[in-house]
Amino acid sequence: MIVVLNKESIPIDKEQDVVLFRNRVKEYTIKIGMGVVNQTKLITAASELVRNILKYAGKGTVLIEIISSGRQNGIRLVFSDKGPGISDVPLAMKDGFSTGKSLGLGLPGARRLVNEFDIKSTVGKGTTVTILKWKNG
Amino acid sequence: MDLFKALSKKRSRLLELWMQYQLADISLREDLMENEELRAQSEELLDAFLKAVTDKNVENVDDPTYEPIIEILSGISISRARQGYSPKETGNYVFSLRDAILQVWQAEFSNDLAVLFAATLKLNKLFDNLGIITFETFIKGREEVILRQTDEISEISTPVIRVWDNILALPIIGTLDSSRTQIVMENLLQQIVDTGSSIAILDISGVPAVDSLVAQHLLKTVAATRLMGAECIISGIRPEIAQTVVHLGIDLSNIITKATLASALKQAYNMLQLEVRKVQK
Ligand SMILES: Nc1ncnc2c1ncn2[C@@H]1O[C@H](COP(=O)(O)OP(=O)(O)OP(=O)(O)O)[C@@H](O)[C@H]1O
Numbered sequence A: 001m002i003v004v005l006n007k008e009s010i011p012i013d014k015e016q017d018v019v020l021f022r023n024r025v026k027e028y029t030i031k032i033g034m035g036v037v038n039q040t041k042l043i044t045a046a047s048e049l050v051r052n053i054l055k056y057a058g059k060g061t062v063l064i065e066i067i068s069s070g071r072q073n074g075i076r077l078v079f080s081d082k083g084p085g086i087s088d089v090p091l092a093m094k095d096g097f098s099t100g101k102s103l104g105l106g107l108p109g110a111r112r113l114v115n116e117f118d119i120k121s122t123v124g125k126g127t128t129v130t131i132l133k134w135k136n137g
Numbered sequence B: 001m002d003l004f005k006a007l008s009k010k011r012s013r014l015l016e017l018w019m020q021y022q023l024a025d026i027s028l029r030e031d032l033m034e035n036e037e038l039r040a041q042s043e044e045l046l047d048a049f050l051k052a053v054t055d056k057n058v059e060n061v062d063d064p065t066y067e068p069i070i071e072i073l074s075g076i077s078i079s080r081a082r083q084g085y086s087p088k089e090t091g092n093y094v095f096s097l098r099d100a101i102l103q104v105w106q107a108e109f110s111n112d113l114a115v116l117f118a119a120t121l122k123l124n125k126l127f128d129n130l131g132i133i134t135f136e137t138f139i140k141g142r143e144e145v146i147l148r149q150t151d152e153i154s155e156i157s158t159p160v161i162r163v164w165d166n167i168l169a170l171p172i173i174g175t176l177d178s179s180r181t182q183i184v185m186e187n188l189l190q191q192i193v194d195t196g197s198s199i200a201i202l203d204i205s206g207v208p209a210v211d212s213l214v215a216q217h218l219l220k221t222v223a224a225t226r227l228m229g230a231e232c233i234i235s236g237i238r239p240e241i242a243q244t245v246v247h248l249g250i251d252l253s254n255i256i257t258k259a260t261l262a263s264a265l266k267q268a269y270n271m272l273q274l275e276v277r278k279v280q281k
């Protein structure tokens, strides 16, 4: 069973929010004693997803949670936006697919960097991506 | 009788009292504004206030008649935020107008406490709202200052160092976002032209995370350097960054990368066929 120990919601609507948000995530990783490699992986994944919000939806929010399951602690991040949504999610999850003339590594790369990854998107309604990284995961 | 409209007749008394309150406030910043300027500003706001507020609209700050007041108040508040006033000072400025009005009324209605009480309630409510507007715009003004400082910091913190003949080094500290990359790239390319250097070392020890955007910016900088006929080495790749980059799937295999600035410098000497040796005496 997963228990939420702490949560905080951060609004994202401009480039400058990226750094503020990443620093916030970093504080949480330090709070639970996450090692520097996992820290960097989580922050990088978070960075990809928050940039997608800015680039494709314009604005959104991120929920940061410290969670606990048994003796494991971890951090869960929920990125939500009310942007255009993704019409073909499996395609968007492929390496190299981009509608933004970019590397197309954000979503698939983020998935490889975390322990759990979930994406839900409805065209015209928005996108929600949830990632989870265990302290020792 | 309309109590708020009637205040117009007391304009000069009000201004005098308000200025007294402001000048008596020990936190008054004479270093930031001349008394005359303060007076002119106060007169403008007071006139807008006397013109707009009536018994009818006093409870509705959203009424269009309030627009001139709000405009002037926001302007004052934003400019104070930029000049470095504290929220307290800015708040006191607005609230001391209320104190001036109260004093006028107290003298006028000393034998009609019911009227005084009802009017005071309305006045307080109104100034609560004006106070909120003041603070909201004050914070906006502060945020602008912070954003501008962020821009300035990114500009001053991207030096290009000439470490040796033909070798340039750029220590990058902080995030490499789009505007920062633009500055780094411009500085670097210009220095390559000015110094005729053939090798540039981009040190990313101070970059907290390399995501796909940062990686792309690095790749672009390397490509631009090569177009200028110079070679680019990226150094300062920490172990956690290396692992993350691999998992993300970013291909840096076409770039010369080194773990430390020292090994990058060694590589550069190599490429220039230079040798560093201990002198035998
Ligand atoms: N929040 C979102 N809202 C709408 N569309 C999105 C969102 N996030 C991703 N997408 C779509 O999914 C595609 C793939 O995203 P991904 O982050 O993998 O690559 P990218 O952003 O195009 O490039 P990169 O992140 O490598 O710079 C995007 O091009 C975009 O079409």
Ligand SMILES: [Mg+2]
Binding pocket: A048, A051, A052, A105, A106, A107
């Ligand atoms: Mg992306």
